[in-house]
Amino acid sequence: MSNFSTAPAPPAFKPVSQPLSSGERLGAQVLPDGTGTRFRVWATEVQDVAVRIGGTDYPMERSGDPDHDCIHQTVLPVGAGTRYQFVLGGVPTPDPYARFLPGGVHGEAEVIAFNVHDWKDVNWDGVPLDQCVFYELHVGTFTPEGTYQAAQAKLPELKALGITAVELMPLAAFAGEYGWGYDGVALYAPHAPYGRPEDLRRFVDAAHNIGLAVFLDVVYNHFGPDGNYLKNYSPKYFTSKFQSAWGEGLDYAERHMRRLITENAQMWLRDYHFDGLRLDATQSMPDDSEVHILQELASEVHGLGGHHLMLAEDYRNLPMLVTDYHLDGIWVDDFHHEMRVTLTGDQDGYYAAFQGGAAALANTINRGWTYEGQTWPMEDHALPGNLRGKPADALPAPSFVYFIQNHDQIGNRAQGDRMTDVERVSVAAFRGASTVLLALPMTPLIFQGQEWAASTPFPFFSNHHGQLGELVSEGRKKEFGHFEGFSGHVLDPQDRATFELAKLDWAEKRDGEHAQTLRTYQQLLNLRKTDPVLSGRSRHALTAGHVDAVLWVRWTTDEGERALLWNTGKTALTASKLDLPFDLPPSLTFHSEGKPTPTLGAGEAVILGNG
Incomplete structure (x- = not known):
């Protein structure tokens, strides 16, 4: 397969003989057998549609299927790495279904193959x-x-x-x-300045x-x-x-x-x-x-x-x-x-x-x-x-x-x-x-x-x-x-x-x-992750309330009890002197400032527990 992103303008291709399928995805898709790439668009406003590769336009055949009217497609003997644009009524137009736009959203797309990455995550099942x-x-x-x-x-x-x-x-x-990314226009193409699609696959892997x-x-x-x-x-x-x-x-x-x-x-x-x-x-x-x-x-x-x-x-x-x-x-x-x-x-x-x-x-x-x-x-x-x-x-x-x-x-x-x-x-x-x-x-x-x-x-x-x-x-x-x-x-x-x-x-x-x-x-x-109470995810085990400027959150479970206190005020307090509607657990599990006792300076939080 030729990579036309760096090669000179190629000789004219003959389309690969393939049935016009109505169920294929739009854009450019490398055929499973590697014999070529299917180029496919839905264009309702023009009759004349082609794909341009290396300066040559290759006409695309319009589907005769009435359920898929305005579908135009062709298969050419090119593969991954090929640069292309569609031509609508004589006007070069970027592919909105492109899998990669190395020169930006106004430029040529690149054919990408997705069956070439040697994934190492075969036993990965995700995180609940x-x-x-x-x-x-x-x-x-x-x-x-x-x-x-x-x-x-x-x-x-x-x-x-x-x-x-x-x-x-x-x-x-x-x-x-550069940008936040919320102005995306080519949903299938990862933003090129961050790296190539294979770099993104390696990141996930x-x-x-x-x-x-x-x-x-x-x-x-x-x-x-x-x-x-x-x-x-x-x-x-x-x-x-x-x-x-x-x-x-x-x-x-x-x-x-x-x-x-x-x-x-x-x-x-x-x-x-x-x-x-x-x-x-x-x-x-x-x-x-x-x-x-x-x-x-x-x-x-x-x-x-x-x-x-x-x-x-x-x-x-x-x-x-x-x-x-x-x-x-x-x-x-x-x-x-x-x-x-x-x-x-x-x-x-x-x-x-x-x-x-x-x-x-x-x-x-x-x-x-x-x-x-x-x-x-x-x-x-x-x-x-x-x-x-x-x-x-x-x-x-x-x-x-x-x-x-x-x-x-x-x-x-x-x-x-x-x-x-x-x-x-x-x-x-x-x-x-x-x-x-x-x-x-x-x-x-x-x-x-x-x-x-x-x-x-x-x-x-x-x-x-x-x-x-x-x-x-x-x-x-x-x-x-x-x-x-x-x-x-x-x-x-x-x-x-x-x-x-x-x-x-x-x-x-x-x-x-x-x-x-x-x-x-x-x-x-x-x-x-490790605390037998805090690692639970039940809402029913949890209640929250307040005493003046102190937020309290209480967990009551079969594994034990925990109480979180956060002093949202500006005055230092002692946890044991708060008029809470429950008895505080006896042990200090965590202090947000690393202190050894459950004192609550302004803005500080503690977690106490038993069990």
Whole structure:
């Protein structure tokens, strides 16, 4: 097979004799017998379709199957490494189903073969949700190099920390060199600046080899503003019935759009061996089909067998995402917001809808989230009647994904500053909050560098040029203008220096408060795994309450009893002198500051136990 990415223009090929199949995937697919590659598109707006290789156009035959009208395909005797573009009515057009776009989203695609990697994870069966401790990372800023290969070298450190599941921010190809990844336009092509597809496969394989699951954040609610060529093939991918915050809605009822989404989910799990997906902003995926697209996604993914999991980012607080659609878990913004208000006192933007403090946190822990049908004080078209949430009594603890930091909650601040960079939040209080996060039976998520209270910010950054770049920058200011920080200086997302600021400083974790915070996280994650009570995941064994500014959480099980106390106030206390509705267990299991006695300075937390 010739690799035309480096070879001169080849002589004209003769198509390989193959039946025109109506069930094959779109894009370029190497034939199982290795005799060639099938090129296949759905194009409703033009009659004349070809594939261009090495400067030569090869016409594609239109299917005569009335059920698959507008399908054009051909098979050529080329293989992996071949560069190509489709030509629609004489216009060269990138392949939206490309498996790799080495020159960016406006350039040629490369044919990729997926049967050549010698997987070492043949006995890998994944990690059940109740054993997941998620670590969210952005490949481009996780290391100075910003590559899969460099990130792979750090995996043993995450394993030693106690992480069990790595969650990568979106990888689908997007315009520009760097960005968060939520402006993807080629869902099947991993972003080229991070490395090649085989580098990504090696990353996942290496993670599995040391017992780490790998999840991927995927965006199925919109496409980015630059490089989306789907409409060139057919406007039917989109609909005016629904509008999203990013523009025209995706028509999930249209079978080709539906297959684009469901087959993409399967591809990441099948061809790259990801263990599960985090679905971005599912409140922005309206679908009036008989079977909702989320339910079909869950069915397709779970049908692959093993511990393949589906998580939703969805602020509506809807248990039906798990009980009816059969997703496995939901990101819970409410826990973060109550924590944020408790630690900082913030009341701008949506934080005004949260009280914070020990009482509010206790309620959120007992109920799973804060809003269970109350009126949301800000107008939101995704909330019928502006009522937010439903009671979540039916959900098990692991289905709530809790966090005190993530990419959004840091990056949606004007300077991208982390919680530990806020002057009114002490490192001790941050370690106390971390104790609550990691001791609860809900599934915890940690954002890169959080484990050592990283000083590096994570501002929003993108690499759009010209007027589009200006519009994106201004759009960010407008979207978050109700936050106090956006009234002053805002980091320019298009400035490369903003991207460089976000790169982790791995050296700092060895020093001072950073090193102490890292030890705290290691100890807590070890307790979460080995303690006979804290390793349980039952909501029924847990109750929470408060005494003044002290949050208490109590576990009562056959294996013993544990009590967590977190002093959210500013005055030092002694645990034994608190007027609690139960007797404290006698032994000090953990102190967030490493102290030998259960004294509670401002922001400090302890865990006591018996058995």
